[in-house]
Amino acid sequence: MKNISTFLLLLLILSISLFSACTNSYKPAIGNEDDIIVIADSLLYLEIEAEMLHVFERVIYTPQPENLFNMKRENLENLNNLKNRKNIIFLGTLDSDDNISNYIKNALDSSVTKLVKNDEEFFFNKNDLWAKDQLVMFITANSIDELKKNILKGNEELLYSFRKISNSRLFSKLYNPQYENKKIEAELLSKYNWSMYIQPAVELAISDLANNFVWLRSGRNTPVERWVFVHWIESANAKYLNNDSLINIRNKVTKKYFTIAQDSICVDISFGMSKPMVSKVNFNEHYALMSQGFWKFSDKSGGGPFISYSYLDENTGRFYMIDASIYAPKYYKKKLIQQADVILTSFRTSDELSEERKVEILDGLD
Secondary structure, three states: OOOOOHHHHHHHHHOOHHHHHHHOOOOEOEOOOOEEEEEOOHHHHHHHHHHHHHHHOOEEEOOOEEEOOEEEEEOHHHHHHHOOEOEEEEEEEOOOOOHHHHHHHHHOOHHHHHHHHOOOOOEEEEEOOOOEOOEEEEEEEOOHHHHHHHHHHOHHHHHHHHHHHHHHHHHHHHOOHHHOOHHHHHHHHHHHOEEOOOOOOOEEEEEEOOOOEEEEEEOOOOOOEEEEEEEEEOOOOHHHOOHHHHHHHHHHHHHHHOEEOOOOEEEEEEOOOOOOEEEEEEEOOEEEEEEEEEEEEOOOOOEEEEEEEEEEEOOOOEEEEEEEEEEOOOOOOHHHHHHHHHHHOOOEEHHHOOHHHHHHHHHHHO
16 A cells, blocks of 8 residues: 555645635535546547556456446546536646646645656545545656556556545445444454444344354345355464465355355355456555455356455454355346445454444444
8 A cells, every 4th residue: 555654645635736625515526436537638548548447447247247437538628517526537747738737737736746756656635625525536647658657556556546435435325323233233243353334134144153254144035135254263364365365265165154955056256257356455454455256156057246355453363354245146236246345344343443332332232
């Protein structure tokens, strides 16, 4: 992840002169959740479009191919009509003289420009610049070639920025404390020292203390099912944080617990359409690996998408795998897997919960 000190990060935020626009009324940002408005010169964008498509319109298989985001290039002249959109990118270079590159150069303080010139930083985020729950990203470099290199090199950080804000917006819609299933949340916290947001329709399908496994299931025998599991290994170390290990652990778990037809059919990871994508991410302030791919029944009768976060909790020495799968054969599933992703990121260990929150959750045992 980006290695910027708190002081420098604050300097970057304060140094963009356009941020004075934050005095606006902060109406909620509008637009499709997966649309990104890219404000860039047409000729510059033509040169760098392939790299931008590679990062932001990455295809996931659900099993239908779906883009994570959809980009739309716009001209600077249309900015006033676009300031209320959820996701915006300004794209330009320091050596270009087009109006958008000049706009970016005028927006950056000299100290920030120096970081770009030294190839130390190339993108800067600002939340709520012109609207509530909005992300505006400035992407720039000394030249087109340098910008292409940086976009490809920093693709995970760029994509993560928009996925994070999108998940935050979605969670605010999903979370409803009035209907929170505190009984299950309290059981998980008291028995396992962790908890997560549990929606009303979720059932605690399996709680296996001996094998450190919990299965949370919703939509049983309906057209849309969601399976969330949490598995952990005590006294673990960083050796588990590699692609092969994650695949082996997940397959071992699902083959044991996700079975049908008198245990003759199980679930495992599919490599038929694409390999699981593995990215380094910040999961609740932990270094983690996010895996996203496709699962299948062992008899090939069906399957669906999954998303998984794995990390080593240094406070407890536990290795955690927090995983969600979707089974919805007749539906497009990108939005469904994003909703599951949001639920996963609500996971917190006991150490990460305030005393007030722990008391609030444990009241569900009464």
